Amino acid sequence: MTAKYAAPLADLRFALHDVLGVDELFKRLPGFEETTRDVVDAVLDEAAKFTEHVLAPLNQSGDAEGCHFDPATASVKTPAGFRAAYAQYVENGWAGLTSPAAFGGQAMPQTLGAAVKEMLDSANLSWGNYPLLSHGATEALLQHGEDWQREAFLKPIVEGRWTGTMCLTEPHCGTDLGLLKTKAEPAEDGSYRISGTKIFITAGEHDLTENIVHLVLARLPDAPAGVKGISLFVVPKFKVGRDGALGARNALACGAIEHKMGIRASATCTMNFDGADGYLVGQPNKGLAAMFTMMNTARLAVGLQGLSLTERAYQNSLAYARERLQMRALAGAKFPDKPADPLIVHPDIRRMLLTQKAFAEGGRLLALYAYTHEDIAKHSPDAAERERAEAIVSFLTPIVKALLTESANECTYHALQIFGGHGYIVEHGMEQFARDARITTLYEGTTQIQALDLLGRKVLQFQGVGLKHFLLEISAFCEKHAEDAALGEFIAPLAAATKAWSEITMEVAKRAATNPEEMGAAAYDYLFFSGYVALAYFWARAVATAQSSRPDIAEAKTQTARFYFARLLPRIGTHAGAIRAGASTLLDMPDASFG
Ligand SMILES: Cc1cc2nc3c(=O)[nH]c(=O)nc-3n(C[C@H](O)[C@H](O)[C@H](O)COP(=O)(O)OP(=O)(O)OC[C@H]3O[C@@H](n4cnc5c(N)ncnc54)[C@H](O)[C@@H]3O)c2cc1C
Numbered sequence: 001m002t003a004k005y006a007a008p009l010a011d012l013r014f015a016l017h018d019v020l021g022v023d024e025l026f027k028r029l030p031g032f033e034e035t036t037r038d039v040v041d042a043v044l045d046e047a048a049k050f051t052e053h054v055l056a057p058l059n060q061s062g063d064a065e066g067c068h069f070d071p072a073t074a075s076v077k078t079p080a081g082f083r084a085a086y087a088q089y090v091e092n093g094w095a096g097l098t099s100p101a102a103f104g105g106q107a108m109p110q111t112l113g114a115a116v117k118e119m120l121d122s123a124n125l126s127w128g129n130y131p132l133l134s135h136g137a138t139e140a141l142l143q144h145g146e147d148w149q150r151e152a153f154l155k156p157i158v159e160g161r162w163t164g165t166m167c168l169t170e171p172h173c174g175t176d177l178g179l180l181k182t183k184a185e186p187a188e189d190g191s192y193r194i195s196g197t198k199i200f201i202t203a204g205e206h207d208l209t210e211n212i213v214h215l216v217l218a219r220l221p222d223a224p225a226g227v228k229g230i231s232l233f234v235v236p237k238f239k240v241g242r243d244g245a246l247g248a249r250n251a252l253a254c255g256a257i258e259h260k261m262g263i264r265a266s267a268t269c270t271m272n273f274d275g276a277d278g279y280l281v282g283q284p285n286k287g288l289a290a291m292f293t294m295m296n297t298a299r300l301a302v303g304l305q306g307l308s309l310t311e312r313a314y315q316n317s318l319a320y321a322r323e324r325l326q327m328r329a330l331a332g333a334k335f336p337d338k339p340a341d342p343l344i345v346h347p348d349i350r351r352m353l354l355t356q357k358a359f360a361e362g363g364r365l366l367a368l369y370a371y372t373h374e375d376i377a378k379h380s381p382d383a384a385e386r387e388r389a390e391a392i393v394s395f396l397t398p399i400v401k402a403l404l405t406e407s408a409n410e411c412t413y414h415a416l417q418i419f420g421g422h423g424y425i426v427e428h429g430m431e432q433f434a435r436d437a438r439i440t441t442l443y444e445g446t447t448q449i450q451a452l453d454l455l456g457r458k459v460l461q462f463q464g465v466g467l468k469h470f471l472l473e474i475s476a477f478c479e480k481h482a483e484d485a486a487l488g489e490f491i492a493p494l495a496a497a498t499k500a501w502s503e504i505t506m507e508v509a510k511r512a513a514t515n516p517e518e519m520g521a522a523a524y525d526y527l528f529f530s531g532y533v534a535l536a537y538f539w540a541r542a543v544a545t546a547q548s549s550r551p552d553i554a555e556a557k558t559q560t561a562r563f564y565f566a567r568l569l570p571r572i573g574t575h576a577g578a579i580r581a582g583a584s585t586l587l588d589m590p591d592a593s594f595g
Contacts, residue, residue: 003316003429005056007048007119008360014553015364016040019538019545020372022111029379032109040112043097047116050092054085055123062126062265063432067206067257074253076205076267082127086160086208095131095160099138103154110378111371114304118364121308125436126265128308130163130203132301136294137164137215141234144282144290149234152244153213162236163209166294167198167216167271174200175449177288178226182218182273184233184280193275194218194235194252202443204269205237205254211246212237214271215294216278217287224285232287235278252276262435295444296397300370302444303400306408306437307363313408313415313433314356321349321418343418352414354563358539359407361557362564365538367404370396388469395458395466396534398450403531405440406447412437451523454530460509460519467505467530474498474537481540486547490540493565497533497572504529504576511582521583525575532572539564 016022017037026032026040058081065079089095098113099105113135121128134157141150141157156162173179182196194216198204205212214235223229239247251274258268282290325340334345343349373396376389412434416423423430441447459467478495481487508526512519539561546557 002060002427003312003433004319005052005059005123005312006315007044007052007122008311008315008364009044009048010553011361011364012044012115012118013041014542014546014550015361015368016111016115018550019365019541020111020368022109022372025372025375026109029109029375030381031107031379032375035108035112039108043108043112044115046092047094047119050088050094051119051123054088055120055127058082058085058127058265059124060429060432062124063262063436064426066259066264067267069254069257071256074205074255075207076254076257076269077207078130078267079265082130082265083208085127086130089131090160095134096158098135099154099158100142103138103150103158105158109371109375111368111375114300114368114371117301117304118308118311118367121305122312124265125305125309126263128305129263129266130206130208131160133166133203133294133298134160134162134164135301136166136297137213139297140215140232140281140290140294143293144232145234146279146281148242149279149281152240152242153234153236155244156211157213161209162211162213163203163206165201165204165212165214165271166291166298167201167204167214167235168291169198169200171197171199175446177217177230180217180219180230182216184218184220184231184278185275186220187277190279192218192220192233192278192280194233194273194278195275196273197255198271198273200258200443201269201271203267204271205257206267210238211240214252215281215291216273217291218278220284227288229285230287230291231284232281232290233278234281235273235276239277250276260439262432262438296394298444299397299401299450300367300374300393302440303367303370303397303402303404306405306440307360307367309408309433309437309440310356310363310404310411311360313412313430314353314360316428316430316433317356317415317418318344318353321353324420349418351567352418354560355414355568356411357560358535358564358568359404359411361542361560362535362538363404363407365542366396366534367400369538370400391466392469393466395454395464395470398445398454398458399527399531399534401444402441402447402450402454402527403535405437406528408437408440409434447527448524451527452520455508455523455526456519459505459526460512464505470534471498471502474533477537477541477544481544484544487540487544490536490543490561490565493569494533494536494540497536497569500572500576501530501533504579508579515583517583517587521586522579525578529572529575529579532569532575536565536569 023037026035062079068077096105101107184192216233216235255270255272321344324343329345373389373393380386416430508522542557543561546554
C-alpha cells in the first residue's frame, strides 16, 4: 500500500467561494475581474489532475532515490520522473500563474496560486521546492530590480525556463545574517564579483532548467558591520548580459549536496561563488530589506507546505482508520458482522483524526485568508484598504508559518500513530510525511524567529497595527452573530478568547517595556496563543457559513468546530500560563547548573 492523494477540491472551494467570498473580491480588485468562479474552478480542477496523476506518483520514488551529485561536473541529477514532470508543469503554464502579464505571466490572484501550491506540495513536497523560490525571486526583482534586470531575468523565470534561489545561509550564520561574510567587489563595468560559500541552498543546482538565478546576500568592501552592511545581488549560473543574452558559465558551482532526514528529492546545495559576475539589486547595504520581500513570500509558502502535509497525512490515516479492523468499540460491537470493528470507532483514534481535520481545514482558511489580504494589499484601488490588508498579512505571516508547520509535525505524528507499527514501515509513506514535515519549522526562519518577529516586531515595535485590525474584525463577527442561537456555543468562547488575547498582549508589552528578556521568554507561547485564537475565528466562520448556505456540510463543520473549541482551543490556557510565568523561570537557572 502506498500513500494516496486526492486534491481536497470540495474544501478548497468551500474556503474560497463560500467562506472567503473570493468571487466578489476578485470582481472588485482591478486586474482580477476575469478570475471568475468558473476560472477559479477550472484552475483548481486542472491543478488537481496534474498533482494527483503526475506529481503524487513520484513522491515516494523520489524520496527513495534522492538526488545525485556528480563532483566531476558539479552537477545535480534529480530523481527519475522529476524532469518530465517539470516540463509538463511549464508546458501547462503553471510557472507563471500569478506572475505579471508584462513578463508573460497569467496575472492571477495569489490566493488562487496558494490553493494550487497546497496541492503541489501535498502531492510532492520535494518537487514543489524547485519552482518555490522562483516566485520569491520574481517578487524581489519586481520590487527592487532595475528595469533591465526585470527584462533580462523575469521573462525566463515566469516562463519556467529558469528557476530562482535564495542564498542567505553560510556555515557560521543562519539566523544571524549580520555575521555573513560573502563579498562583492565592484567591477569597472558596474557589475560585481561575488565570492564566498553559501550552504543549504534549496535548488542551488539541478537538471530541470537551462539556467538558475541566485539571489545572493553579500557585503560590499566598505560595508558597515552587521545587518546594515548587507546588499542583494542577482548572480546567474550562466551569465546574462544586460540585453538578456545568455553567456558563458559563471564562476560559481555546487560543491556538494546534503543527505537529509526528509525532502530527500529536493537538492540542498553548498554553493561556492568564486568571483562570479553579479549585479546589485536595489540599494547598497539595503539588501536585507529587499530579501525580506522574498522571505515573506517564502514564509507564507512554507506555511502552505505544513498545511499540505497535514492534509495528505490526514487523508491516508482516515482511509486506514476506516479499513483496519482492530478490537471492538467499548460500548459493544459496531460492526458485528466483521471480525472486529474498524479503528475509527475508538475514541482516541477519533481524537487524532479530528486534530488533523481541525488543523487542515482551519489552517486552510487561515492561510487563504492571509493570501486574500496579499491580493488586496497589492490590488485594491482604496489606499486605506491596501494599508489595512498589508498590516494584516504582515501580522499573520509568522502565525501562518509557525502554526501550520508545527501543527504539521503534530498531525503527521498522529497520522503515523494511527497506522500503528505499519506507520513506521517505509512502504506506507507515512514516515516520509513525518520526516518531510520536520524541515518546515526550520527553514525560512525557525519557529523561534517567527515568534520573535510576531511579538518583537509586529506587535511591540509596530504597535500591533495588524493585530488591532484583526481583533476588530473578530469582534465585529462576534457582534454580528451575537443573537444567532445556532452559533452561540462558539461566539461566547471566541469573544472570551479574543478578549484574553488583547489582555495578554498588554501584559507582555508592559513587562517587556522594563525588561526586554520578557519578550523573548514570552514569544513562543504568545505566537501559539495567537494562532489558536485565530483558528477559532476561522472555525466559527466556517460554521456560520456552512449553517447558512451549505447544509450538506454543516454537520461536519459544526462537529469539527466543537472538537476544536473543546479540545484544542483550551491549549491557550497553557500558553497563557507559560507567558505569565515570565522570564525568570527560564533565565534564573545558572548556565553551569544545566549539567
Ligand atoms: C533542507 C534545508 C534547506 C534550506 N534552504 C535554504 C535556502 O534555500 N537558502 C538559505 O539561505 N538557507 C536555507 N536553509 C537554511 C535555513 O534557513 C537555516 O538552517 C535556518 O535559518 C537556521 O539557521 P541555522 O541552521 O544556522 O541555525 P542557528 O541560526 O544556528 O540556530 C540554532 C537554533 O537556535 C535558535 N535561535 C537562534 N537565535 C535565536 C534567538 N535569538 N532566540 C531564540 N532562539 C534562537 C534557532 O531557532 C535554532 O533553533 C535551509 C536549511 C535546510 C536544512
